Amino acid sequence: MGIPTGYLDSASSEPLHPAARETLLAALERGYADPRRLHGRGRDARLLLDNARAVVAECLEVRPDEVAFTASGTDAVHRGLLGIRRGDGPVAYGAVEHSSVVHAARWAGPEPVVLPADRLGRVSVGDTDGASVVALQHANHEVGTVQHAPDVDVPLFVDACASMGRLPLPERWDALAGSAHKWGGPAGVGVLLLRKRTRWIDPFPEAGFPNVPGALAAAAALQAVVADRAEVNARQHALVDRIRVAAAAIPDVEVVGDPDDRLPHLVTFSCLYVDGEAIVTELDKRGYGVASGSACTASTLTPSHVLEAMGVLTHGNLRVSLTRDTTEAEVDGFLGVLPDVVRDLRAQVGL
Amino acid sequence: MNTPERSVELDCRGMLCPLPVIELAKRHTEVPVGELVVVLADDVAARTDIPAWCRMRGQEFVGEDGPGRYVVRRLS
Structure with a gap:
């Protein structure tokens, strides 16, 4: 499938990777059942989902049990950021964060603390005492600047939607979000990483029906992108x-x-x-x-x-x-x- | 802030970006070098774009001395 020339907006959405397309078509045939069911078709779907999780974990060099799929990158940001708050303090976030972080920070309740950025878009984290979580993106979605998280004694949420697949993950994070359509996977698939032993409570009680074919296609695209x-x-x-x-x-x-x-x-x-x-x-x-x-x-x-x-x-x-x-x-x-x-x-x- | 007599005031209220900055670029030469231009603008982008124009064009952004009242000193 040819991509029309002159499309210079991959940061909004990367065209579907051929590897994702093939996998998606195959998985649509096989992965329709509910992976929570105990019948054969359910086990099939579960197998595909586990496979997707294992591939994503390998690509990102994390453990498979640290990987969850969500309905979008935005959904991963909301669940990750709000789920690891420690206490009732405000959310502290970089002034150049994606609007999904800004919105979640406002829902959290207390007036958020906005960490200033310099002319190049680099955020200085400074004093985060009293914050329930610090949100600092891995790389900026509009200007590309990479952030470097300092050691903070507060749970750290990293929005890696713009960088996942393109750059190795940063070292420090307690929860981290990615978005498949930014690396050539299908839209409607987010990745939420939760570091082992991080205390996480899903802020929304229901995640909905899992998009098994989408997750598998996202994993296939990620694998191809990381390889290249x-x-x-x-x-x-x-x-x-x-x-x-x-x-x-x-x-x-x-x-x-x-x-x-x-x-x-x-x-x-x-x-x-x-x-x-x-x-x-x-x-x-x-x-x-x-x-x-x-x-x-x-x-x-x-x-x-x-x-x-x-x-x-x-x-x-x-x-x-x-x-x-x-x-x-x-x-x-x-x-x-x-x-x-x-x-x-x-x-x-x-x- | 009292504006000196030789300053000029540009009423850009109701204009959307980039019109206030265009107006400033065209008319800042109406004051002598060293004097002030005041831009009145209610477009939210003016708060960022007027100081940015000053930086890019080598003029001095004096400050916002009231809501939507931006003071610029002509340096060249």
Whole structure:
């Protein structure tokens, strides 16, 4: 199955990996029964689910009994973050966390503690006394910056949805979340890791019917992605470097996020005087699909809280993220049209 | 903060991003170097984008001296 060229939004969703597609089709035939039932079909489904868990555990270098599947990455974040709180204190989270963390932190009750980020998006954790849990993502979903968790004497939740499969897991975590469609698995499959001996109480009493075929397909994609990642990451890292240099060469464009200690496949930059919705639309007309954190592109009409927390320009924002199949020619094509699109949009407002 | 007489006030209320910053870019040269431009903006992005514009364009962000009242000093 070919991926249309010009799709540069893998950070929103990576196209389904061929390995996942094959596995999904086979598992749909075999894995429909309830794995909790004691009959043969149920045992079949249980076997597939256990297999998926074992493969994910091996890929992530954790124990199989530390792996659970959830209905989505967001679901894994909610259950993981809220389930390991120690006491009734507030949730402390990095200012650049995904909105699923922010929402869960608010549900927890006490006013959350927001840990500040610097211009590159690096969070300083500082004093967390009194917090019931600290949430610190592994790598940022919008700007790519990798976080390094310090030793905290509080349960640590790590949102690894943007990095799982691409980077080895960080060393420190008590609970950790991943999302299959970000690495080329199907949507609707999350991974929740719970460190052995971590005290976890599921904040929601019911998980619902398990998506056995989805879990197995997610595991197959993860296995393929981890096997190829040394080569893919090196290629993507170099292509993103090229985008960073070319974007920064356009007048009044700010490339943001850590230039080195970052996810391999994504980059974010903002263009002064440019409307985010307009630039996304113009690039789409030329065949390039990219995301934006600008207010005018959001359903809420508020700018990305990640960009706000970093104190970088929020308008004219583009997030470009490469799929595993993005070619040098596609990147060059994109970089070929970008300066003209920016110039034309500025000319329209007299700048 | 009292604004000196030679300052200019740009009323960008009701404008969505990036219009307040575009207005600032076009009209900050109406004051002499060293003087102030005040931008009134109710768009939430202005709080981040006006200081960012100052940083990118080598101007000084003096501060927000009231809700939605952003003070910029022209440096060049």
